[in-house]
Amino acid sequence: MTTLKDIAQLAGVSTATVSRVMNGKGEASLQTIQKIQKIIEQVNYHPNRTAKILSAQKSNLIALLIPNFSNPFFSELVQKIEQAANRQGYQIYLCNSEDNRQKVEYYLETMQDNYVAGAIIDSLFVKQADLDRLEQRQIPTVTIDRTHLKHPYAALNVDHVQGEYLATKNILQQQPQAKLVFLSGPAGEQSSKDRYQGYCKALREVGATSLAVLYGDFTYESGYQQVDQFLQSRTDLQGIVCSNDAMAVGALRACQDHQLRVPQDVQLVGYDNTRLGKFMNPRLSTVQQFAPNYFDLMIDELTQKQKQQYCLTPQFIARESTYGGKND
Template sequence: MAKMSDVAKKAGVSVATVSRALCKPETVKPETRKKVEVAIQELNYKPNMLARQFRTNETKTIMVVVPDIANPFFSRVLRGIESVAHKKGYQVLLGDTSNNIDQEQRYLEILKQRLADGMILLTARMDKDSLLEISQDYPVVLACEYIEGSDIPIVSIDNISSARKVTEHLIKLGHTRIAHITGPTNVILSRDRIKGYKQALETNDLFYEEVFVQEGDFTYESGFNQMSKLLALNNRPSAVFAANDEMAIGAIKAVKLQGLKVPEDIAIVGFDNIKVSSIFEPALTTISQPKFEMGNVAMELLLKILDGQEVKRKQFVLADELIIRESCGGKVNSTI
């Protein structure tokens, strides 16, 4: 395996010059830098990244923490993060908490140990004070989930407005008995979607029934189970708003197993616009989040912090879109 001294000898420069060409190329003359680059290619030299970390006090690695890697929503956000990170020479290290708050806390230790330069959290379920304390000492950005009253840079949509929008769509279609399968209520975005649902009912003078609100956990199985409970009610709902697409698909499965049809017997809408929502039968009406853009903006924010720039704007609320498909029985405006 080629060493830095071999590169220096072949390029006709000192080892120190090779080191500068790798770590601070702007300090090396273009013609000298070119010689070093040619030597590196010919010798297939692989720089020792650990040694470089000790010299520069940076890892060129960022940590991204997700609550559940099995949820397809996060794959598009991750691609948005990586598209910016790779252009800037950063590697992305992925951590999956499996919705475990203790695991989320353990991933923060990676920052404390300087094994990553910064972190993007796509989950924020730990103690608020602990997270705020970490963010004061280390570069941290929140995306998708968020914390109320936080000074941490945040990238999200307006979940209250989005939930109100999709619920009002069901009301405009003539539904008055609308149920809601929520996400975990210890998560703020779940609580915000409940608020939006309630606001839509109140604005349209519809009665809020507690039995129509069932708590899921964002999984297909919970959507199926909570829908089964709703179907067992004497006065079952005519429409259901599920807080994400996976639960909506589980709900549709439960309806079909009862010999009922969607949307003829029960209309169902979801949230997130994951890829399968457009190809499922019936195709799912849902709120589309700008997942790739969320990742882009979050990574760009983190890079500014890493570069020592002042981030004056701390909250970025991106636009969502109501995608109307067959599952609600409304006029279709998109099938993509």
């Protein structure tokens, strides 16, 4: 296999000169540059990428730690972050923790072993000590969404209180005294608590009634099971506020199985603005967490190491599953 040293010997120059030419640093005559480039082409030389990474102790990989793929929000999040990373010349090293602390620890170690250029962290099971260790090893971090930690590093947090407030308020603007059910994520999760707080805030403003709080786990199945079970004992509800789109899809099916029309009998709103919502019947009103430019912002925070912290305001998307929604 041809090496850098072989190229240098064929060109009659030092390996340092060949390296500078290959990296576009110039510092050689035009004749020498052309000679080296011709030799490289003739011998079909490709640099050893692994050796280069080990030498520089840095790669073009950005680690992305997510909790799971069962929630469609995360699979779409991965795609959008990868596209933003690719635009700036980076590749994604995907780490699916499956909400397991042991897997989180494993991936934190492999991030260091792979000399990643930075790490985007979306996990309930990451501690500040983990971020400290990565930062001490020159791996900048940015936490997003579910990582509710007070730390000095870059962060993009979402105001879920405001997001669910907007979703609930949309239903109540059309039906001020609607009897509502809140379909929550796991009770102990901070994002679940924040969304419930926003729901309650909207109810208090108009004195509306909450019939129940149902606890799912952000999956289609839990949304269906919780709403189906509730509807077996009473059907006087007029609206369901869901903590994510996946549970909203399950809730929609449960309503249909109980011959309840959406939105005529029951208004329904999701959260996350996943693509599936646009293709449901009716199309799902929902909340968008991240505007498109925020994904480029995540990469900028890592590459520029600014350590800024942002609180992002979600946007309500009105579609056919609530009164006054539109077909988009």
